[in-house]
Amino acid sequence: xxxxxxxxxxxxxxxxxxxxxxxxxxxxxxxxxxxxxxxxxxxxxxxxxxxxxxxxxxxxxxxxxxxxxxxxxxxxxxxxxxxxxxxxxxxxxxxxxxxxxxxxxxxxxxxxxxxxxxxxxxxxxxxxxxxxxxxxxxxxxxxxxxxxxxxxxxxxxxxxxxxxxxxxxxxxxxxxxxxxxxxxxxxxxxxxxxxxxxxxxxxxxxxxxxxxxxx
Amino acid sequence: xxxxxxxxxxxxxxxxxxxxxxxxxxxxxxxxxxxxxxxxxxxxxxxxxxxxxxxxxxxxxxxxxxxxxxxxxxxxxxxxxxxxxxxxxxxxxxxxxxxxxxxxxxxxxxxxxxxxxxxxxxxxxxxxxxxxxxxxxxxxxxxxxxxxxxxxxxxxxxxxxxxxxxxxxxxxxxxxxxxxxxxxxxxxxxxxxxxxxxxxxxxxxxxxxxxxxxxxx
Numbered sequence: 001x002x003x004x005x006x007x008x009x010x011x012x013x014x015x016x017x018x019x020x021x022x023x024x025x026x027x028x029x030x031x032x033x034x035x036x037x038x039x040x041x042x043x044x045x046x047x048x049x050x051x052x053x054x055x056x057x058x059x060x061x062x063x064x065x066x067x068x069x070x071x072x073x074x075x076x077x078x079x080x081x082x083x084x085x086x087x088x089x090x091x092x093x094x095x096x097x098x099x100x101x102x103x104x105x106x107x108x109x110x111x112x113x114x115x116x117x118x119x120x121x122x123x124x125x126x127x128x129x130x131x132x133x134x135x136x137x138x139x140x141x142x143x144x145x146x147x148x149x150x151x152x153x154x155x156x157x158x159x160x161x162x163x164x165x166x167x168x169x170x171x172x173x174x175x176x177x178x179x180x181x182x183x184x185x186x187x188x189x190x191x192x193x194x195x196x197x198x199x200x201x202x203x204x205x206x207x208x209x210x211x212x213x214x215x
Numbered sequence: 216x217x218x219x220x221x222x223x224x225x226x227x228x229x230x231x232x233x234x235x236x237x238x239x240x241x242x243x244x245x246x247x248x249x250x251x252x253x254x255x256x257x258x259x260x261x262x263x264x265x266x267x268x269x270x271x272x273x274x275x276x277x278x279x280x281x282x283x284x285x286x287x288x289x290x291x292x293x294x295x296x297x298x299x300x301x302x303x304x305x306x307x308x309x310x311x312x313x314x315x316x317x318x319x320x321x322x323x324x325x326x327x328x329x330x331x332x333x334x335x336x337x338x339x340x341x342x343x344x345x346x347x348x349x350x351x352x353x354x355x356x357x358x359x360x361x362x363x364x365x366x367x368x369x370x371x372x373x374x375x376x377x378x379x380x381x382x383x384x385x386x387x388x389x390x391x392x393x394x395x396x397x398x399x400x401x402x403x404x405x406x407x408x409x410x411x412x413x414x415x416x417x418x419x420x421x422x423x424x425x426x427x428x429x430x431x432x
Contacts, residue, residue: 071409194280
């Protein structure tokens with residue numbers, strides 16, 4: 001191992017690490033919003049909303065993230081809409097991950113017995129109130145571990161930014177390998193990803209085990 | 216926007232040969248990671264000292280890394296070590312290294328879902344540990360493993376598009392080459408390619424759902 005590349009590229013790696021973190025966090029917030037809206041569409045009593053929700057989930061789950069990022073980057077550029085790489089990365093990741101989040105949230109909501117909704121509605125709560133005060137709090141424990149897993153995937157997937165030279169962590173490696181030892185560069189970058197993903201994995205496992213026991 | 220290039224037969228043949236590379240890389244990696252994933256998952260499950268720990272370490276490190284990192288590493292590091300392998304093979308190896316770890320986790324949780332009493336019952340009937348695993352545990356666990364494995368393989372198929380980063384001549388790369396010279400066709404081509412991926416993956420998802428329903432019964 002030869003980490004001498006850090007003398008020249010230290011700043012690139014720090015910037016890359018921070019970009020990966022911030023893109024992931026921005027995309028996390030956006031994908032949670034998208035995921036919640038789509039999940040509610042998917043279980044809505046209105047057929048048209050259900051159809052939109054299903055179409056969204058099936059389309060974005062079954063097409064590559066790379067294509068979606070290329071669409072927002074190269075596609076929009078071809079009609080003279082130029083978005084920053086950071087924005088393209090966050091948006092692409094959020095739209096893609098949103099479809100997986102939506103499924104996790106929907107599964108959690110549907111695991112709450114139907115009688116809960118009926119009881120809440122017959123007590124005079126509106127659909128939205130019943131969802132917010134009665135269903136979602138109970139669904140929460142079922143939803144958090146799979147959402148955590150999706151967040152881990154999101155952090156890993158943020159590396160697609162490197163393909164459009166998005167100055168993220170993996171891109172920092174692309175720059176450094178031109179002049180330095182390839183293996184050492186990738187080992188360092190791998191360790192930096194693990195610094196983010198391993199604690200998240202441990203957290204998700206812990207919650208899964210704890211909440212599974214309590215039922 | 217130039218939608219006409221979507222209907223241009225010369226572009227179709229370029230996209231089709233890209234699709235061929237995508238499918239052959241995906242199916243080779245699927246077959247290999249199915250085999251290695253089962254081996255790794257079983258090794259982790261068995262709790263043989265050292266062997267099980269090595270399997271665990273491999274699984275936990277690899278599944279927490281970005282696939283694109285492993286694809287880059289496979290491509291550039293082999294070159295750096297002076298090992299010449301075709302780009303297609305390097306992508307297949309990288310995807311297998313990554314997906315095996317995820318398949319292993321599916322296998323392990325499938326095995327764990329089988330009631331421990333089954334092992335005790337089989338052992339007391341005179342089955343060896345290996346026989347128990349093969350004849351009693353595996354067949355029951357397999358039912359639980361199939362749906363998540365199919366979605367893992369759908370991910371793999373989508374993720375072959377990451378190899379565009381090292382210019383593997385797959386479907387996404389084929390589209391990129393066309394729209395690099397036909398700027399106006401960028402959006403129509405990306406939509407077309409998205410549709411191609413969608414049709415293949417959605418079909419696989421439907422098959423998975425069908426299997427899930429049949430196996431549940």
